[in-house]
Amino acid sequence: MEWGSESGAVRRYRIGGERRDGPAAAPQLEREALAQEPPADACGGGGGARTRKRSGEGSGGASRGAGTGLSEARAALGLALYLLALRALVQLSLQQLVVRRAAVGHRGEFDARQARDYLEHITSIGPRTTGSPENEILTVRYLLEQIKLIEVQSNSLHRISVDVQRPTGSFSIDFLGGFTSYYDNITNVVVKLEPRDGAQHAVLANCHFDSVANSPGASDDAVSCSVMLEVLRVLSTSSEALHHAVIFLFNGAEENVLQASHGFITQHPWASLIRAFINLEAAGVGGKELVFQTGPENPWLVQAYVSAAKHPFASVVAQEVFQSGIIPSDTDFRIYRDFGNIPGIDLAFIENGYIYHTKYDTADRILTDSIQRAGDNILAVLKYLATSDMLASSSKYQHGNMVFFDVLGLFVIAYPSRVGLIINYMVVMAVVLYLGKKLLQPQHKTATYTKDFFCGLGITLISWFTSLVTVLIIAVFVSLIGQSLAWYNHFYVSVCLYGTAAVAKIIFIHTLAKRFHYVNASDQYLGEVFFDVSLFVHCGFLTALTYQGLCSAFISAVWVAFPLLTKLCVHKDFKRHGAGGRFIAFYLLGMFIPYLYALYLIWAVFEMFTPILGRSGSEIPPDVVLASILAGCTMILSSYFINFIYLAKSTKRTMLTLTLVCAIAFLLVCSGTFFPYSSNPASPKPKRVFLQHMTRTFHDLDGNVVKRDSGIWINGFDYTGMSHITPHIPEINDTIRAHCEENAPLCGFPWYLPVHFLIRKNWYLPAPEVSPKEPAHFRLVSKEQTPWDSVKLTFEATGPSHMSFYVRTHKGSTLSQWSLGNGTPVTSKGGDYFVFYSHGLQASAWQFWIEVQVSEEQPEGAVTVAIAAHYLSGEDKRSSQLDALKEKFPDWTFPSAWVCTYHLFVF
Numbered sequence: 001m002e003w004g005s006e007s008g009a010v011r012r013y014r015i016g017g018e019r020r021d022g023p024a025a026a027p028q029l030e031r032e033a034l035a036q037e038p039p040a041d042a043c044g045g046g047g048g049a050r051t052r053k054r055s056g057e058g059s060g061g062a063s064r065g066a067g068t069g070l071s072e073a074r075a076a077l078g079l080a081l082y083l084l085a086l087r088a089l090v091q092l093s094l095q096q097l098v099v100r101r102a103a104v105g106h107r108g109e110f111d112a113r114q115a116r117d118y119l120e121h122i123t124s125i126g127p128r129t130t131g132s133p134e135n136e137i138l139t140v141r142y143l144l145e146q147i148k149l150i151e152v153q154s155n156s157l158h159r160i161s162v163d164v165q166r167p168t169g170s171f172s173i174d175f176l177g178g179f180t181s182y183y184d185n186i187t188n189v190v191v192k193l194e195p196r197d198g199a200q201h202a203v204l205a206n207c208h209f210d211s212v213a214n215s216p217g218a219s220d221d222a223v224s225c226s227v228m229l230e231v232l233r234v235l236s237t238s239s240e241a242l243h244h245a246v247i248f249l250f251n252g253a254e255e256n257v258l259q260a261s262h263g264f265i266t267q268h269p270w271a272s273l274i275r276a277f278i279n280l281e282a283a284g285v286g287g288k289e290l291v292f293q294t295g296p297e298n299p300w301l302v303q304a305y306v307s308a309a310k311h312p313f314a315s316v317v318a319q320e321v322f323q324s325g326i327i328p329s330d331t332d333f334r335i336y337r338d339f340g341n342i343p344g345i346d347l348a349f350i351e352n353g354y355i356y357h358t359k360y361d362t363a364d365r366i367l368t369d370s371i372q373r374a375g376d377n378i379l380a381v382l383k384y385l386a387t388s389d390m391l392a393s394s395s396k397y398q399h400g401n402m403v404f405f406d407v408l409g410l411f412v413i414a415y416p417s418r419v420g421l422i423i424n425y426m427v428v429m430a431v432v433l434y435l436g437k438k439l440l441q442p443q444h445k446t447a448t449y450t451k452d453f454f455c456g457l458g459i460t461l462i463s464w465f466t467s468l469v470t471v472l473i474i475a476v477f478v479s480l481i482g483q484s485l486a487w488y489n490h491f492y493v494s495v496c497l498y499g500t501a502a503v504a505k506i507i508f509i510h511t512l513a514k515r516f517h518y519v520n521a522s523d524q525y526l527g528e529v530f531f532d533v534s535l536f537v538h539c540g541f542l543t544a545l546t547y548q549g550l551c552s553a554f555i556s557a558v559w560v561a562f563p564l565l566t567k568l569c570v571h572k573d574f575k576r577h578g579a580g581g582r583f584i585a586f587y588l589l590g591m592f593i594p595y596l597y598a599l600y601l602i603w604a605v606f607e608m609f610t611p612i613l614g615r616s617g618s619e620i621p622p623d624v625v626l627a628s629i630l631a632g633c634t635m636i637l638s639s640y641f642i643n644f645i646y647l648a649k650s651t652k653r654t655m656l657t658l659t660l661v662c663a664i665a666f667l668l669v670c671s672g673t674f675f676p677y678s679s680n681p682a683s684p685k686p687k688r689v690f691l692q693h694m695t696r697t698f699h700d701l702d703g704n705v706v707k708r709d710s711g712i713w714i715n716g717f718d719y720t721g722m723s724h725i726t727p728h729i730p731e732i733n734d735t736i737r738a739h740c741e742e743n744a745p746l747c748g749f750p751w752y753l754p755v756h757f758l759i760r761k762n763w764y765l766p767a768p769e770v771s772p773k774e775p776a777h778f779r780l781v782s783k784e785q786t787p788w789d790s791v792k793l794t795f796e797a798t799g800p801s802h803m804s805f806y807v808r809t810h811k812g813s814t815l816s817q818w819s820l821g822n823g824t825p826v827t828s829k830g831g832d833y834f835v836f837y838s839h840g841l842q843a844s845a846w847q848f849w850i851e852v853q854v855s856e857e858q859p860e861g862a863v864t865v866a867i868a869a870h871y872l873s874g875e876d877k878r879s880s881q882l883d884a885l886k887e888k889f890p891d892w893t894f895p896s897a898w899v900c901t902y903h904l905f906v907f
């Protein structure tokens with residue numbers, strides 16, 4: 001590095017001479033001077049110089065060369081304020097729901113007040129489970145009334161057709177480990193808006209008006225249906241002619257694992273018209289609606305959203321995360337894609353997922369601005385598609401994927417993935433040239449740099465690895481002492497505990513390296529080395545993600561391109577003046593875009609994953625997951641700030657502060673100071689508990705009852721089990737832990753969905769038998785020996801709107817065929833077979849058959865089957881014992897309760 005008018009070699013000789021004595025040092029000084037002679041530099045791209053430190057060490061280490069040595073307090077405070085300012089900017093963007101608000105009530109514009117009126121009427125009906133009168137009669141009647149009013153007001157340019165579909169069908173799906181679904185006489189309300197002369201092509205808008213049991217379902221998904229009603233009103237009264245039809249599907253059985261959409265797309269005559277769709281969903285309550293899935297392979301749809309949406313919010317990162325299966329959820333998008341082969345756009349509200357699928361999902365919690373922005377976007381995109389020339393021949397535009405992402409909700413950047421591939425490899429080549437210029441200099445100039453670079457890479461990776469191990473050890477300990485999820489209601493606690501531990505460990509490892517390994521290197525030289533190391537690591541991630549074909553690789557491209565450009569532009573000033581205020585200001589300014597976007601994405605990650613960890617089952621330690629995510633975020637955010645550790649005079653105070661914060665948070669968490677759940681009406685974060693008052697009956701091969709019991713089966717949907725409940729309800733403790741029936745499918749319990757592998761901690765509190773007014777009936781209709789040496793068993797079942805059928809084959813038997821799905825039996829996770837059944841009103845008896853291939857006769861039979869009947873609505877869903885137990889639960893819980901019966905048979 002050039003300091004003043006003297007040559008770098010002479011300057012280093014003088015500095016080194018202050019600590020070296022005697023002739024023995026002369027050869028070493030001469031070698032070092034030659035090795036560190038700076039190569040020619042173009043905009044700062046050359047190699048740095050390695051110099052001896054001065055004698056005379058201040059607190060915490062040797063003082064640095066002239067012009068170097070950042071003030072620790074200023075550096076730490078500056079970086080903290082920088083990140084906080086960026087975080088505030090992100091928060092400001094997220095709170096700005098509507099950027100350009102339309103004149104409310106203006107003709108031709110979406111009116112959120114009208115949509116809210118629809119929403120309040122729908123949610124006032126109450127929970128709307130499939131098969132209940134609330135869902136099948138009251139909600140359908142209200143929708144038809146409003147559609148009729150809209151039809152009366154519509155412009156003569158348009159024609160509205162309405163159909164109430166009640167499909168019956170079956171399909172298999174690999175969701176939740178794999179199972180088969182059967183539905184009978186469920187309800188769809190379908191509206192077609194088309195030009196007066198008709199249309200041969202259509203775009204579909206989809207929502208669902210049913211809800212999960214015991215939830216008003218305002219965000220999931222009544223608000224979407226309300227938005228669609230208002231969009232239908234605006235489009236139908238518009239004086240602009242449509243080129244294509246718009247089909248509005250209000251489906252009544254999405255919560256039954258996507259049954260109604262399957263019934264529509266596989267059976268309705270209008271389905272053949274559809275060329276693209278928009279699906280409106282929710283994973284939270286209100287906020288911005290995120291485009292988190294598109295395609296497959298129809299980039300013109302992304303372009304349509306980019307061109308039309310007034311308040312864009314979209315991310316290909318969310319798409320790839322969701323489609324990876326990490327999030328245990330699915331939407332009707334899958335059905336239209338897999339069974340209809342139709343491309344589409346999937347949108348969902350993602351904020352405040354703590355109250356998703358609970359009694360708190362009410363209309364008053366959804367801001368009017370949130371409804372307005374969703375309506376503006378849906379209206380604009382549907383209008384764009386309904387007048388697009390591409391819709392009629394959409395298959396021609398099926399070529400590859402798109403990279404797309406919004407910039408603080410202001411606009412969307414989108415380009416084909418093949419263009420992204422070129423951009424990514426151009427960025428990689430720029431890094432190769434930048435580092436190659438340093439590494440391919442004559443050996444006497446680069447030997448020390450090469451060694452220090454790879455040592456720095458090793459130290460960085462070690463610091464990240466030990467940081468991850470440290471936070472995982474803390475997370476495991478917290479989980480073992482029963483304080484898991486302490487941060488659930490106080491997210492800042494997790495940052496103080498795991499975030500500060502991760503940062504402190506990274507700083508600690510680099511401080512040791514600076515103190516004991518790089519004893520003869522100048523601060524500026526080390527600052528350059530560790531910047532290059534971070535650049536190299538991000539370039540490695542960019543190469544790996546690009547090679548995997550992930551569109552999300554654009555993030556790594558941003559984290560390589562902008563820092564490299566910044567480095568090239570500030571390097572000369574850094575060489576001349578060291579790490580002064582001017583350098584830091586320009587350095588942080590150059591990092592503005594990657595750090596701002598990283599914080600934007602990190603917010604989305606925690607907004608989605610933190611609530612999910614409160615309902616992810618008893619087998620996944622949420623603290624381990626959150627600690628890992630926080631450690632990963634810390635590694636990313638610290639990467640280009642590691643060089644500040646080497647530029648600063650000391651890191652003692654920073655490490656002491658971080659360690660103190662971490663220790664205080666650790667002690668407070670371990671002492672139980674922080675309670676995970678909240679009953680605050682403004683921001684509830686309830687614990688979810690499922691209560692099923694059931695009566696089980698087990699039959700042997702001869703049809704005799706061998707066991708019969710009754711009780712309330714209790715499932716906590718998070719890792720803490722019942723530990724927080726027991727002080728309030730002492731009878732729920734480990735003495736009543738549920739016992740698995742080893743010979744029965746799914747342990748002999750009436751699982752509503754096949755989530756048994758996620759929830760292994762159950763409680764079974766003895767209670768009197770249940771006696772529904774409309775009991776379920778299950779019987780063997782026939783048993784036939786087929787010509788191909790198998791046994792065909794035909795069954796008939798009648799019962800409530802929701803039933804689950806389970807099958808376990810015995811040793812020497814296999815399930816070869818059945819009358820469900822596509823005819824091929826699908827096993828659930830664990831090897832048993834699970835069939836989810838539901839019906840609407842006035843359904844006929846459910847009759848189906850299974851075919852069992854028996855290789856050897858077994859005295860205990862060939863197959864065990866069981867059927868559970870779930871009473872989710874009406875008087876049969878309640879019992880006095882269930883009501884009494886529910887009353888005992890504290891107000892920070894959400895106990896969802898119903899009655900069920902379970903019958904097991906052997907054949």
